[in-house]
Each structure stands twice: as structure tokens, then as C-alpha cells.
Amino acid sequence: MSGETALDGQRSLFILSPGDRDGLSQQARAAGWRAIAARRATDAAQRFLHSDAQIALADMRGAGDGDIRLIASLGPSVDAGGGALIVLVDAGDMAAVPALLEAGATHFLAAPFTPAELRATLASAQRLVDRLVGGTTHSRRAQRIRRGDALFWERDGDRIRISDNLARHLGLDRQSVDPATFIRRLPRAERRSVIAALRGMMRSGRPEAFAHAAPGRPGDRLVHHLRLVDGVVAADVEWLSDAHGHDATGRDDLTGLRSxxxxxxxxxxxxxxxxxxxxxxxxxxxxxxxxxxxxxxxxxxxxxxxxxxxxxxxxxxxxxxxxxxxxxxxxxxxxxxxxxxxxxxxxxxxxxxxxxxxxxxxxxxxxxxxxxxxxxxxxxxxxxxxxxxxxxxxxxxxxxxxxxxxxxxxxxxxxxxxDQLETDLRLALDRGEIGILFQPQYPVDGEHMIGVEALARWNHPQYGALGAGMLFATAGRSDYMLPLSAHIQAEALRQAAAWPRALSHLRLSINVTAEDIAQPGFMPQFLNLVDMSGFPRSRLTVEITESGLIEDVDNATALLTALRAEGLAVAVDDFGTGYSSLAYLKSLPLDYLKIDSGLAQDIAGTARDRIIVRGVIHMAKSLGLRVIAEGVETEQQLDLLTREGCDYYQGFLRSAGVSSADLVALALKA
The missing domain is CATH 3.30.70.270 (Reverse transcriptase/Diguanylate cyclase domain)
Structure with a gap:
């Protein structure tokens, strides 16, 4: 069994509760979580950074404004690690929610609550964390192990496997030692408590902990949080410092980055x-x-x-x-x-x-x-x-x-x-450096993929993968937009036409630029491209940006009307970059309105932000349009968009852009 698998067998929850630390810890353990608990808010941010927890639970029952300001120190630390912050509040104290959101809260749990409600909230927070940091196999612990700063060990047969950083602190020159060697590296006066904690856990099966002075830093303490995972003894080690602001693991307290x-x-x-x-x-x-x-x-x-x-x-x-x-x-x-x-x-x-x-x-x-x-x-x-x-x-x-x-x-x-990028772009098509990724789209109230958007990526020989923003900006400066756009459209259609029958329900969205619209004869050329690819017109959506519409509204309206008459659907992309466009929205022949990622993310901001997003969605719905939100990154954003009537969404909350082969695997897996 690998160290990462064993250590991830039971998830950790950081609990901050001035008045009910032990009670909440017991409830967390009953729900299947390992609790790392604190009473004081003053050092909570540092302790969270030192722990392996991805999720923090802050108990704000009966809190005043001063307590809310104190909890604000925890929010950035949780956010910096891609974590989730659950705030426990009294049922009648929801007026504090706006201030808590500003402090970094991502989830709320109203007291009194049942064990099932606690488990559901923790599961929702874990889904958010998994998506924020790239999926369940890329947890915050895995990131810390890759960075090499993690402090942990586990018993593997007759050996103890130790993280590289902990081995250095204990003065060991290797990461696998026998138990006797490991215990001898601990202070002599505290070895008895180590053995007692290990024996107690083996008898009861419940988590235990022991602490000892940090080698070379007598004022600091190392706390070993023990647990059994599939019969294996595993420990995460927390470094507690008596020096204000000192981080023995080399981390900046405020951001979690290296010092x-x-x-x-x-x-x-x-x-x-x-x-x-x-x-x-x-x-x-x-x-x-x-x-x-x-x-x-x-x-x-x-x-x-x-x-x-x-x-x-x-x-x-x-x-x-x-x-x-x-x-x-x-x-x-x-x-x-x-x-x-x-x-x-x-x-x-x-x-x-x-x-x-x-x-x-x-x-x-x-x-x-x-x-x-x-x-x-x-x-x-x-x-x-x-x-x-x-x-x-x-x-x-x-x-x-x-x-x-x-x-x-x-x-x-x-x-x-x-300027070198502009020169390189003219060679990129011939070299096969411009590739296509497909970003899945989902209904806000369902799990099954309903469509994808084709995204361009430039695999530059020197710079690596360049996104669509850099690619199209370079094309615009070098007057190379038309050849690039035609290549992307043709390649997306070619790959989509080769998808297996199991994906025959998926819609494909491809982008049309302002330069395409202005080109004489674009529509017949484009329709011929679609038909030659073999991809059905009935499953194709043409997207044009809001800025592209503004450049030539009359010509764009005529083109979009003709495309719809030929069986294609039409969407306005990146909507929200110019609110004045709401006035002419009703004159455009559209099927979908795609909310700009910035606007979609703003819905989790202030009340004013939510009013703007609500107005855009309600106007679109009144015109019979279906609404797709781009750039959705959090469960909170998705929940708010769902309440306001959004139909579909795409973004890192579910998936980044993936290759055609990975898309097929993802769709079939679902």
C-alpha cells in the first residue's frame, strides 16, 4: 500500500470552536472524519496551514462582530490551499451570513443539526475541494507531498516509512527505518507517551495523539496525530511553534506559500x-x-x-x-x-x-x-x-x-x-501545433453531459501550451485570424464527427469570429465545411462573442438568421462584458445566451452583483433563450446560478478542456 493511499484513507477536518471543541470533534469522528481541533482563533490560520486538512469547520454560534473579524484570519489560509470553510451558525442568526461570506465561508450549517446534515455538508465541502484542486486524486495532501514539505509517517510491516521533510527534522538520512530507530530519535523523556499512545490506539481502534519537543527547537512541539487505516498505523505531524509568526515548515503564515x-x-x-x-x-x-x-x-x-x-x-x-x-x-x-x-x-x-x-x-x-x-x-x-x-x-x-x-x-x-509569437503563429498550422480541447457542458440540476465547447490550444515548441486568449490575441495582431479560425472550425468538426455512437446526443459549440462574419461568402463556405465533415447540423451550435456582434450588428443578425434557417443553433458568447448590449438582445436571432465567466463568478459576490446576473438571466428567459454559464468554479456559484434560472454550465467545477479521447472516456464513464 502506498503512503498516499494509506494517509488519505480517512479525511481530516480542522475544527475551530471556542466553546464546543470536544463535542464537535466527537461528532466529526462519528461521521468518519479525523478531527484536528483548536479553541483559539488567534493561531487558527497557522495551525490549519500546518495540518493536512482541506476543510475547516468554524463554530460561530453566539459570535459577535469581534469574533467574525477574528475568523477572517482563517479564511485566506483555507482559500490559499484550495480548501472549503464551513461555518456553524445559530438558526436565527442568518443575518451574519454576508459578513461571513466576506471572511471566506463557502458552506453554512445551522444549529441544531442532525448527524446526517453534518455528513451531507462535509460531503458537499469535499466535492468543492476535489474540484478546486483538480479531482479526488489531487488532494491538498497530495500537493503537499509533491512540494516535499509534508510531515507524516506510517508503519509498513516491520518498517516505518517517513516523509522526507520529517526525516530531515528528526536527523534521519533515510525515509525507511525500523520502529526502534524511529523511537530513539524522539526525546528520551517522552518515549513512554509514544508507546502508550500506540498501544491505546491498537486496543481501541480510536485515533490517538502524542507530542514531544521539536529537535533543535526546545520551545516548539511536534504533535503526532495517529490513526488506523486498513490496519496500518498512520500519523500526520503538526508543528506547533511558540514564536509568533514562525513557521518551522518554511511556510508563510498568511498565504501558505514558501517563506x-x-x-x-x-x-x-x-x-x-x-x-x-x-x-x-x-x-x-x-x-x-x-x-x-x-x-x-x-x-x-x-x-x-x-x-x-x-x-x-x-x-x-x-x-x-x-x-x-x-x-x-x-x-x-x-x-x-x-x-x-x-x-x-x-x-x-x-x-x-x-x-x-x-x-x-x-x-x-x-x-x-x-x-x-x-x-x-x-x-x-x-x-x-x-x-x-x-x-x-x-x-x-x-x-x-x-x-x-x-x-x-x-x-x-x-x-x-x-513579436516572435506572431512569426511563430504563421508556421504553427503547418507544424500541427494548434490543437483542440473540448470542455463539457452540464445541466445545472443533472450529472449527464449534454454538450461541449471546442477550445483552441497552441502547443508552442518553446512556451508549451498556450490558451485561446494568447492565441487569438496574437492572431489579431498579425492579421492571421481567418486562417486560424477556419483551421479550428474544421479540426473540431472532424474530431467530433468521429465520436462513437454513444456520444450521438452531445451538442458541439464552435466559435465564429467577427472577421468570419465580415468575410464575403462565409456562410456557404461554413455550411459546406460542416456537411463535408459529416457532423449533423442539428447538433451544432455557432457561438459569436458579444463584442463581435457589436462590431456589425446588422450583418451579424442577417448571418445568424440564415444559419438558424439551415438547422444550426446560435449562441452569443461572453455575454456580460457590456451591459448596454441588453437593449438590442431582443433583436438577435438566438437560441442560447452564454454568461461571461466573470459575470458568472460575480454572482457569489455582493448583492449588487447578484442583481445584475439575475437581470441578465431573467431577460434571456423572457426572450425564450436557454442560459449557459461559463467559468463556474464553485458549488456556491452553481447553487446561486441554479436559483436564478440558469439552464447549463461549464467550468473547472466539473472539467477543464479535455482531448477528444479523454472526452469519450469521460462521457462513457458517466
Missing amino acids: RQAALDWLEQRQGLATTVLLLSISQFDRMNAAYGQVVGDALLGRIARRIERMTVDMAVGAMVARIAGTEFLIGLTGEAATAEKATFLARQLIGAIGRPFSAGDHLIRLTARCGIAQSRADDDATRLIRRAGTALADARVGGGEGIRIFSSEKRSRQVDA
């Missing part, structure tokens, strides 16, 4: 290897902090960290992400990802991610970022490498352009030339 010292250690361990660092700085943050306060600022830093970590992990395997100062983040790349080109591309994506609005109450906060890049040298140490990235960052702050500078060998930073 500055941990980043320096990571770089020193790779001395002599090709390494590239990106130093990313968030602009305008001090002004935002002054306007909204430290609680909002701290929460926002957690969300920024989450965006940075998600994007970096997706694009660069084995990358290091750290928060090294107030609003400065360091990303370390090695191996194939350490080229200047790939670092530059990642910097662009990170700056774009930071530029997407963040919500704070009734306001949208817009931030910008700058990035300095430096590559390692043979005689480098970590400090010099970061210092050069800082020099490049300083140039990026005062320079124009896209806000990215690379430190050059002449000790000057240079602006990145973005």
Missing part, C-alpha cells in the same frame, strides 16, 4: 543547475490597504497567492513559489522551464492574472504587477540571483511596455520582444 528563507534554501540546493527566478511585485497595494483596511488586504494577498500558485504549477512542473516580502512573490524555475522564453511567457500570464479584478464588498479592486527575471550563473548564490531579479524589477517599474524586464549579461535589463 523567504525557504525560497533561499530551495535556490541554494539547486546551485550549479540552470535556474531562473521571477520577482513579481504587486502595484497599488498600499493604496488599497489604506482604503479597505488590513483584514481585506490580508485576504486579498491570500487570493493573489492562490492565483500565482495555480498558474505556476499548471505551467511549470517542479516550480517554487514564495512570498518573500509584503507584496513581492518569487517564482523559481529549473530544468526545461528555466529558459528566458518560458519565464517571460509565465510572467505575462501572471501579470494578466493579477490584472483580473478582485471583489471587496461592493467594490472591484484592480491591481497591476511588474516582473523582473534573472538567470543563474556558474558562480551564483541565491542572494545574488534574487538581487539581479530585483534590479530587473526596478527597471520594469520605471519602464513602459508590458512591465517585464530580464537582467542581461551587460547588467542592464532588456525589454522582452513579443
